Amino acid sequence: xxxxxxxxxxxxxxxxxxxxxxxxxxxxxxxxxxxxxxxxxxxxxxxxxxxxxxxxxxxxxxxxxxxxxxxxxxxxxxxxxxxxxxxxxxxxxxxxxxxxxxxxxxxxxxxxxxxxxxxxxxxxxxxxxxxxxxxxxxxxxxxxxxxxxxxxxxxxxxxxxxxxxxxxxxxxxxxxxxxxxxxxxxxxxxxxxxxxxxxxxxxxxxxxxxxxxxxxxxxxxxxxxxxxxxxxxxxxxxxxxxxxxxxxxxxxxxxxxxxxxxxxxxxxxxxxxxxxxxxxxxxxxxxxxxxxxxxxxxxxxxxxxxxxxxxxxxxxxxxxxxxxxxxx
Numbered sequence: 001x002x003x004x005x006x007x008x009x010x011x012x013x014x015x016x017x018x019x020x021x022x023x024x025x026x027x028x029x030x031x032x033x034x035x036x037x038x039x040x041x042x043x044x045x046x047x048x049x050x051x052x053x054x055x056x057x058x059x060x061x062x063x064x065x066x067x068x069x070x071x072x073x074x075x076x077x078x079x080x081x082x083x084x085x086x087x088x089x090x091x092x093x094x095x096x097x098x099x100x101x102x103x104x105x106x107x108x109x110x111x112x113x114x115x116x117x118x119x120x121x122x123x124x125x126x127x128x129x130x131x132x133x134x135x136x137x138x139x140x141x142x143x144x145x146x147x148x149x150x151x152x153x154x155x156x157x158x159x160x161x162x163x164x165x166x167x168x169x170x171x172x173x174x175x176x177x178x179x180x181x182x183x184x185x186x187x188x189x190x191x192x193x194x195x196x197x198x199x200x201x202x203x204x205x206x207x208x209x210x211x212x213x214x215x216x217x218x219x220x221x222x223x224x225x226x227x228x229x230x231x232x233x234x235x236x237x238x239x240x241x242x243x244x245x246x247x248x249x250x251x252x253x254x255x256x257x258x259x260x261x262x263x264x265x266x267x268x269x270x271x272x273x274x275x276x277x278x279x280x281x282x283x284x285x286x287x288x289x290x291x292x293x294x295x296x297x298x299x300x301x302x303x304x305x306x307x308x309x310x311x312x313x314x315x316x317x318x319x320x321x322x323x324x325x326x327x328x
Contacts (some may be wrong), residue, residue, distance in 0.1 A: 014194045017253070018070050021198075025063060032056050058209060061307050065201055072182065073194040078125060081179045085121040089113065091305045091312075092171035094291040098283075099163040104153025108144050108161070112168055116140050120176050127183055129323070136173045141165055170279070171305070174312030177319045184319070186255040186326060195253040196322075199261075200268055202250060204314045207243030207269035208276065214238045227281045236273060243269035255326070268318045275313020279305070 032055060068087070072080035092113065101109065116136065123132035145161045181200060182193040214235040223232045247265020251258040283289065291305040 014073055014192065017195065017198060018066075018073070021066055022070075025059075025066060029059060029063070032059060058212070062205060064307055065205065065311075069194070069197055069201065072179070072197075077179070077183060080182060081121050081125040084175055084179045085117060087304070087308065088121070088172050088175040089117060091175065091291075091308060092117070092167055094303070094305045095167040095171055096164070098286045098288060098291065099167065102153055102155065102160065104148060104151035104155075105160055105164065107151055108147045108164055111143065111147055112164060112172070116168060117172050120172055121179070124176050124180050124183065129180065132176070132180065133320070136168060140168060144168070166282075170309070170312050174316055175308065177315035178311065181315060181319050181322075184322060189255040192253075199247065199250055199254050199265075200314060200318050201311065203243045203247040203265040203268055204272035204310055206246045207239040207273055208310055209239075210242040211235045211239030211273060224277070227284055228277060231277055231280075239273060240266065240269050260325075264318065264321065267321050268314045271317035272310035272314030276310040278313070279309040 068083065072083050075083070096109065120132065120135060123129075123135060144165055145157075148157065148161050178197060178200075181196050184193060184196060212230065212235075215230045215232060218235065220232045220234055222229050223236075244262050244266040247268075248258045248262035250265075251261030254261055254264075256264060283291070290303040
């Protein structure tokens with residue numbers, strides 16, 4: 001089997017990967033659907049069905065991520081970059097929806113949505129990685145408050161600009177690193193960028209899923225109850241170990257050796273899981289349980305930002321760690 005896979009072209013190898021992943025998702029989805037017909041005989045069964053419902057939500061997120069990345073690979077690098085730019089646009093829109101703005105912020109918002117976002121993703125597609133790395137943290141962070149100041153509105157000036165800058169960092173800067181990972185070039189690894197994105201998503205999602213399942217099973221007291229009722233250090237460590245181990249197992253689809261893949265997975269899992277906790281803190285601050293008004297996103301996707309927030313934190317750390325260490 002391994003000899004057969006090695007005989008395929010890079011495109012055929014990626015296609016085989018997606019066929020396997022879609023096959024697994026279909027099998028799990030059908031099984032979960034059939035289990036919904038189980039009778040509610042007692043309170044235990046009701047609790048079991050509640051767990052199943054929650055699992056199907058997590059499964060829906062997995063479907064969303066896999067379909068997006070399949071489309072990104074199938075349609076080519078340029079369309080992939082545009083697709084992630086569109087996701088960043090709607091994610092930022094969800095973020096801004098929960099951050100009250102004033103008339104003086106309109107110029108800054110136009111700058112963020114229609115200037116910063118296109119330029120950032122154009123820099124990705126053109127592979128100007130040095131400028132792409134500093135464009136938002138350096139130039140945009142200065143430009144946004146300058147534009148706001150020129151609008152002449154000083155009321156809650158620092159708070160308003162900090163919210164917009166934070167949204168730009170998470171939604172635009174973070175998401176733009178996903179297609180950047182797709183375009184990374186490693187020696188003897190040309191044309192296989194989709195494997196790197198799959199590796200990143202797989203280890204982060206594995207870590208998050210295991211952390212969630214362990215928390216629900218063991219029901220340990222939360223470590224940060226004012227931020228998240230489901231986060232505790234024990235379940236987080238279990239998720240980190242499993243996610244890192246999954247990275248080591250998947251080293252064969254990356255340019256990394258098993259030990260290197262394990263370390264890279266650990267870095268991605270730490271950034272993604274703790275970033276997800278940060279986003280929960282922001283939602284608590286806004287008084288909501290999901291991004292978008294009343295738990296429904298402005299895109300109709302019921303929390304698009306909820307589905308990609310961990311990736312928005314993991315992708316930049318993973319990208320720059322890989323590029324720095326391996327000289328890509």
